[in-house]
Amino acid sequence: MDIEPIEELDLGGSQLGACRFDVEPSCSVDLGEPIQQQSGASTGHFSTIDSHTTVARAPDQTPVDQMLLAFTGRAWEAEEMTQNPAAPTTPLGSVGSLGTAVVSGASSGIGAATAIALSTIGFDVVIGARRVERLSEVAKQCPGPVAVHQLDVTDDGSVNHFVASIPECHVLINNAGGALGVDPIATADIAKWQTMYDTNLLGTLRLTKGLLDKLTDSGNGHVVVVGSIAGIEFYRGGAGYNAAKAAQHSFCEVLRQETVGLPIRVSEVQPGLVETEFSVVRFDGDQDRADAVYEGLTPLSALDVADLIAFIVTRPPHVNLATTLLLPRDQATVAVTHRS
Numbered sequence: 001m002d003i004e005p006i007e008e009l010d011l012g013g014s015q016l017g018a019c020r021f022d023v024e025p026s027c028s029v030d031l032g033e034p035i036q037q038q039s040g041a042s043t044g045h046f047s048t049i050d051s052h053t054t055v056a057r058a059p060d061q062t063p064v065d066q067m068l069l070a071f072t073g074r075a076w077e078a079e080e081m082t083q084n085p086a087a088p089t090t091p092l093g094s095v096g097s098l099g100t101a102v103v104s105g106a107s108s109g110i111g112a113a114t115a116i117a118l119s120t121i122g123f124d125v126v127i128g129a130r131r132v133e134r135l136s137e138v139a140k141q142c143p144g145p146v147a148v149h150q151l152d153v154t155d156d157g158s159v160n161h162f163v164a165s166i167p168e169c170h171v172l173i174n175n176a177g178g179a180l181g182v183d184p185i186a187t188a189d190i191a192k193w194q195t196m197y198d199t200n201l202l203g204t205l206r207l208t209k210g211l212l213d214k215l216t217d218s219g220n221g222h223v224v225v226v227g228s229i230a231g232i233e234f235y236r237g238g239a240g241y242n243a244a245k246a247a248q249h250s251f252c253e254v255l256r257q258e259t260v261g262l263p264i265r266v267s268e269v270q271p272g273l274v275e276t277e278f279s280v281v282r283f284d285g286d287q288d289r290a291d292a293v294y295e296g297l298t299p300l301s302a303l304d305v306a307d308l309i310a311f312i313v314t315r316p317p318h319v320n321l322a323t324t325l326l327l328p329r330d331q332a333t334v335a336v337t338h339r340s
């Protein structure tokens, strides 16, 4: 049986900036406040951001904006800017700003890498998770405006407070989640199943429901759900996690139907084996057991998944990558892997 693994994170912003997107890191962040407030509705910039980011987004910096759009695959917008520099080129806020992206579960793994990636390509990011200190470390690696907020997606009050503090939202990355244990059904721990359901599915529901109006109002909203191969392929010991991720898959399918006709896209990413803290959490801190999950193969990194998410949210507004299964080359199905 193969289960999804985990990694000790190395999410160097310079790695992203230099290798993946080639965009200068440009922002230092004051993490003294639980959340940094946005100011300037016309620009969408955060008030605590230093001059670098403002410079990168000033109206007279069009070439930088065009470069950024080209780097992020938004050549279609860069082209439009060339033909008519005065025209608004994106429904995602002001020229040069790709809008506000909210990332749940951004304190480690895929969420952290995604927050850094989206910041690097030009989004203002709002990041949430329970471990604020870890969020602060992630924020330091975000080159653009970032707001940090403690968030427990299983808690209605926490989500309501989080949602209320977000003035606008163009992209929502529902990433918070994970698995607990590999007990067979015969000895299943009900509390673990409830937590998995509450975090993966109901957390996604709470955040999406809370931000749906803002996503619609943005004129080009995008809901991305980090599901899993475990939501479409099932395995012994996986039932609780399988059920939670399968439910997330159903959620995406239905939300896409219910929002058709609105300026909203719904995309689900289904990663296979990714080396994050996932398996350490799953095995209750047992690092050796977690390491064994991806021993002898090359799993995906959190950055690989972040790359895909960055690609998905930077397609032209009429293009929706609805469901994407992302596997390492060494993995063919949830259970069939090649190990040396």
Ligand code: NAP
Residues within 6 Å of the ligand: 004, 005, 006, 104, 105, 106, 107, 108, 109, 110, 111, 128, 129, 130, 131, 132, 134, 151, 152, 153, 154, 175, 176, 177, 178, 179, 199, 200, 226, 227, 228, 229, 270, 271, 272, 273, 274, 275, 276, 277, 278, 279, 281, 302
């Ligand atoms: P990870 O490193 O353990 O990250 C999980 C993130 O979720 C952490 O930031 C954690 O933050 C957050 N989280 C957990 N419970 C939360 C809660 N109640 N409220 C808010 N945030 C919460 O694992 P990962 O691999 O990056 O997992 C991210 C997503 O990818 C999950 O949905 C997972 O199911 C999915 N996935 C992972 C793999 C894999 O192989 N790693 C494969 C497919 C899908 P705090 O603990 O600080 O709250």
